Amino acid sequence: MSLPNSVPVVEPLPDPDTKPFGIIIHADQERASIAPLTGGLSGTVLLKLQTAAYAGNELYVDQTGGINGFADAFEESPSGNYLCALALESGVQGELIEAVLFRPVLAP
Numbered sequence: 001m002s003l004p005n006s007v008p009v010v011e012p013l014p015d016p017d018t019k020p021f022g023i024i025i026h027a028d029q030e031r032a033s034i035a036p037l038t039g040g041l042s043g044t045v046l047l048k049l050q051t052a053a054y055a056g057n058e059l060y061v062d063q064t065g066g067i068n069g070f071a072d073a074f075e076e077s078p079s080g081n082y083l084c085a086l087a088l089e090s091g092v093q094g095e096l097i098e099a100v101l102f103r104p105v106l107a108p
Helices: none
Strands: 022-027 032-036 045-048 058-062 069-072 082-087 096-106
Touching: 022 045, 045 069
Parallel strands: none
Antiparallel strands: 022 032, 045 096, 058 069, 058 082, 082 096
16 A cells, blocks of 8 residues: 555556555555554554565565565665665565564665
């Protein structure tokens, strides 16, 4: 989810330079529950991995193949992307892992 022109849009991020607003917790045809990355959510979330990730490493939004997922910032090259989660468990590509969200920070 992103906030172009201050209007919430639930879609893949237009490009890696777009700062992510939040992640979809639940959605159907009428409503969507969004966890903002700037706070307000206590607890953990499940995130889908685009690459393998290891517990304790920071994650960033990865758009490989036009699909938003998360990648391990330590294992991949996140330069120019926003770090926004911490992996609490390890996982492989396509797996859901437990993570904690934090305010997006542009990776160096």
